[in-house]
Amino acid sequence: MIIEASVPLKLTLFGEHAVVYGKPAIAATISEFLKVKVTKSDRFTVVSPSLNLKGVKVNLDDMKVENEQVSRLLNYVSESIKAVGNEPVKVEIESPVEPSVGLGTSAAVIVGTIAAYSTFLGNQLTKEEIAMKSHEVELKVQGIGSRMDTYVESLGGIILFNGNKEERLESKLSFVSGYFKRSMTTAEMLRKVKEFKEKNNNLFSRIIDSIGDLVMEAKEYMVNNDEDGIGRLMYVNHGLLFSMGVTVPEVDEVISRARNVGIKGAKISGGGAGGSVIMTPDPPSAFLLRSFGAYVINASFSEGGVTIKRIR
Ligand SMILES: Nc1ncnc2c1ncn2[C@@H]1O[C@H](COP(=O)(O)OP(=O)(O)O)[C@@H](O)[C@H]1O
Numbered sequence: 136m137i138i139e140a141s142v143p144l145k146l147t148l149f150g151e152h153a154v155v156y157g158k159p160a161i162a163a164t165i166s167e168f169l170k171v172k173v174t175k176s177d178r179f180t181v182v183s184p185s186l187n188l189k190g191v192k193v194n195l196d197d198m199k200v201e202n203e204q205v206s207r208l209l210n211y212v213s214e215s216i217k218a219v220g221n222e223p224v225k226v227e228i229e230s231p232v233e234p235s236v237g238l239g240t241s242a243a244v245i246v247g248t249i250a251a252y253s254t255f256l257g258n259q260l261t262k263e264e265i266a267m268k269s270h271e272v273e274l275k276v277q278g279i280g281s282r283m284d285t286y287v288e289s290l291g292g293i294i295l296f297n298g299n300k301e302e303r304l305e306s307k308l309s310f311v312s313g314y315f316k317r318s319m320t321t322a323e324m325l326r327k328v329k330e331f332k333e334k335n336n337n338l339f340s341r342i343i344d345s346i347g348d349l350v351m352e353a354k355e356y357m358v359n360n361d362e363d364g365i366g367r368l369m370y371v372n373h374g375l376l377f378s379m380g381v382t383v384p385e386v387d388e389v390i391s392r393a394r395n396v397g398i399k400g401a402k403i404s405g406g407g408a409g410g411s412v413i414m415t416p417d418p419p420s421a422f423l424l425r426s427f428g429a430y431v432i433n434a435s436f437s438e439g440g441v442t443i444k445r446i447r
């Protein structure tokens with residue numbers, strides 16, 4: 136039997152990082168899907184062509200790879216398997232993007248593995264159950280994080296996260312997005328922001344309060360399809376993330392150029408340190424992203440969240 140889960144990646148429209156500290160955020164699933172296939176096997180195997188190692192350390196007696204990097208890279212998958220069962224399977228992960236790009240690939244690996252493996256074991260979970268289990272796994276692996284990515288990718292659509300409530304939003308607005316190479320993973324960026332908070336508690340509270348306020352304003356602009364209003368808030372949100380050290384000069388230059396050529400809105404999306412950038416869909420947006428070396432993705436919104444099918 137082969138079970139395949141297809142998980143939409145996501146854009147963080149507003150509120151990344153602040154959401155970890157209880158502030159609102161808006162995230163939306165897009166039409167790029169990470170697939171996780173689970174097949175019966177006599178031992179646990181993970182196959183993921185898009186993962187790569189920097190340097191190799193191999194025990195030549197049994198050709199076993201001994202890079203400590205491997206366990207860190209596969210932590211999201213292995214913890215997802217442990218959360219569901221212990222029957223050996225082969226897990227194959229097929230991603231439309233590189234790992235760690237600010238598009239929720241970590242959450243997608245978790246959501247897809249939990250969805251496919253639990254179905255393989257005959258324990259079909261609801262999307263809410265998948266979301267809850269996935270958030271627990273991402274939190275266990277990273278030590279810090281919000282439920283935003285795992286919930287939006289399990290449930291799909293545009294979702295406002297506000298305290299312990301989720302509100303589905305309808306909007307006709309769309310975005311353009313591309314990603315740049317990253318210098319750090321989201322887990323590392325989360326620790327960096329936590330250090331900033333510990334060194335500047337008062338200032339940090341004022342920054343995330345401002346982000347929280349702009350997210351609630353953005354919600355109104357989203358449902359009223361006010362692209363000018365959304366654009367203005369995107370630049371402000373980016374500036375507040377810059378103030379916490381989340382952005383990098385190469386990407387800040389792209390955002391400044393975007394404003395300079397009259398693009399209504401631009402900001403990073405996700406953990407930062409490079410990675411994903413979103414812009415309002417003005418004529419120069421995709422060209423500007425590509426001209427700076429970004430890989431432009433299909434950022435059209437998708438509905439429905441994770442889907443599971445039996446292949447054989
Ligand atoms: N295709 C993949 N196969 C296996 N693990 C993956 C894959 N994509 C991402 N991951 C895991 O997720 C980690 C990236 O998480 P994160 O930095 O949060 O990226 P993102 O911002 O895309 O969610 C990777 O270091 C790896 O451990």
Ligand SMILES: C[C@@](O)(CCOP(=O)(O)O)CC(=O)O
Pocket residue numbers: 147150151152153154155236237238239240241242279280281282283284321325404405406407
């Ligand atoms: C930075 C954060 O708000 C979003 C992380 O998004 P991503 O893993 O970089 O796609 C972290 C979180 O919400 O857990």
Ligand SMILES: [Mg+2]
Pocket residue numbers: 239240241242284321
């Ligand atoms: Mg992630």
